[in-house]
Amino acid sequence: MVTPGHPGATRLGRADRAAVSLLAALLPAGFRDRQRDEWTGDLLALPLPDRRRYLVGAARTLPSLRRAAHRRAALDVIALPTGVLDTVARVLLAGLLWSMLSFYFFVPLRYYAFDIPGRLARGDSAMVVDPKDLWPLSDGIGPFFPLWFVLHLTAWGVVLGGAFLTVTVALPGLIATAISRRRHAAGLGVAALLTIAFAIVSTTIPLLTGAQDGGFSAAFLGLAAVTLAGLRTSLPRRTRILLAVAGLSTLVLPIWFGTSAGGSMLFWWYD
Amino acid sequence: MPAMRMTTPRLLVLRALAADPGRERYGLDLAAEAGLEPGTIYPILVAFEAAGWLSSRPEEIDVHTEGRPRRRYYTLTAAGATAAQEAIAKRRSSRGTSGELAW
Numbered sequence: 001m002v003t004p005g006h007p008g009a010t011r012l013g014r015a016d017r018a019a020v021s022l023l024a025a026l027l028p029a030g031f032r033d034r035q036r037d038e039w040t041g042d043l044l045a046l047p048l049p050d051r052r053r054y055l056v057g058a059a060r061t062l063p064s065l066r067r068a069a070h071r072r073a074a075l076d077v078i079a080l081p082t083g084v085l086d087t088v089a090r091v092l093l094a095g096l097l098w099s100m101l102s103f104y105f106f107v108p109l110r111y112y113a114f115d116i117p118g119r120l121a122r123g124d125s126a127m128v129v130d131p132k133d134l135w136p137l138s139d140g141i142g143p144f145f146p147l148w149f150v151l152h153l154t155a156w157g158v159v160l161g162g163a164f165l166t167v168t169v170a171l172p173g174l175i176a177t178a179i180s181r182r183r184h185a186a187g188l189g190v191a192a193l194l195t196i197a198f199a200i201v202s203t204t205i206p207l208l209t210g211a212q213d214g215g216f217s218a219a220f221l222g223l224a225a226v227t228l229a230g231l232r233t234s235l236p237r238r239t240r241i242l243l244a245v246a247g248l249s250t251l252v253l254p255i256w257f258g259t260s261a262g263g264s265m266l267f268w269w270y271d
Numbered sequence: 272m273p274a275m276r277m278t279t280p281r282l283l284v285l286r287a288l289a290a291d292p293g294r295e296r297y298g299l300d301l302a303a304e305a306g307l308e309p310g311t312i313y314p315i316l317v318a319f320e321a322a323g324w325l326s327s328r329p330e331e332i333d334v335h336t337e338g339r340p341r342r343r344y345y346t347l348t349a350a351g352a353t354a355a356q357e358a359i360a361k362r363r364s365s366r367g368t369s370g371e372l373a374w
Contacts, residue, residue, distance in 0.1 A: 031317075037340035038313060042299040044339050046309065057310030064314035072321040236333040 016043055019055050023062060031069040089228040089235055089243055095169030096225055096246040099154050099218070102168075104249070106155035111265050120264070158253070159269060161213030169221060215253025222250025275322055277358050280307055284315050288325075288347045289355040295344035297330075316345055324351030 012020070020043070024036040039058060043051050058065075111117070157168030225247030229240045256262040275281070287305040288296075296304070302312040319325040330342040347355065 035313065038298055038343055041340045041342050042309065045299055050309065054310040057308040061311045061314050065317060068314045068317035068321060072317055233328060233331055236331065
């Protein structure tokens with residue numbers, strides 16, 4: 001058994017990195033990243049003196065690896081690369097988490113925390129304090145305006161669904177993913193297209209059926225998030241849990257918005 | 272899929288996998304068990320995977336926390352286990368009764 005992570009050899013030297021990059025560049029594009037990770041992981045686990053011998057062995061068998069990779073690629077041409085679906089999952093996680101937190105904070109939290117249903121029931125229509133005007137607007141917009149604006153717009157995105165939700169989920173998700181994961185532009189582009197495709201489908205279905213969005217767009221994206229959380233075992237456990245939580249938090253919306261309590265809450269928000 | 276040519280390195284890998292069919296192993300680990308030169312096992316693993324004899328999955332780690340890429344874990348499939356038994360038996364019958372594999 002080879003021990004992973006040999007002590008004192010936690011980083012590849014420049015020459016080893018260059019050799020791995022060169023070997024990987026000679027492989028089919030769809031297979032390159034996977035094999036680069038395999039080689040890099042192995043080299044990191046090997047003592048320094050054994051690394052050259054390893055690279056010589058890898059170079060010697062490169063032609064047969066190329067042939068095998070081509071044969072394998074021919075078998076699963078319709079399968080998406082692992083990295084793309086993982087990137088979609090991360091985009092959905094960042095976008096949905098941000099959107100749903102904004103929505104829950106701006107709409108139901110303030111609606112119930114300030115007892116709006118009770119005030120409306122008591123006929124207190126001329127509220128002394130309208131929660132929609134509380135923080136940060138109570139102290140004037142000032143330096144909080146950009147934060148308030150983005151959060152507010154994101155909450156609207158969840159309520160309106162469709163194209164608004166496309167923007168509020170896809171853009172922050174893509175930005176956060178690009179910053180944190182330093183993904184390749186091509187992979188991120190594919191992930192962006194898939195995410196937007198999800199959002200477009202979620203917009204089109206309610207439009208074609210003549211129904212108002214009613215939280216279905218968010219629920220559609222949430223269902224995709226829950227599915228990815230369940231299936232993408234390559235993602236870290238914490239990411240999968242957060243993705244599932246973000247997804248599940250959307251699934252109640254179509255039911256909630258359809259109730260009289262949910263309808264009243266949205267009516268207050270729209271007002 | 273054409274019939275796979277059974278070379279000695281491929282048989283060594285199959286034998287190592289068949290010794291504990293349910294266990295997941297990564298490439299370097301498996302190369303050491305099979306007695307192959309490190310770095311030379313991947314063409315065999317990819318060919319076996321394409322033949323449906325192996326399944327693989329990436330390791331569940333956060334690469335930024337761990338500071339290394341994900342490993343890929345390989346497991347023998349049911350078809351692979353059958354193919355391994357047949358290939359090893361065939362080699363034994365063609366080489367006498369010892370069944371030892373060597374370079």
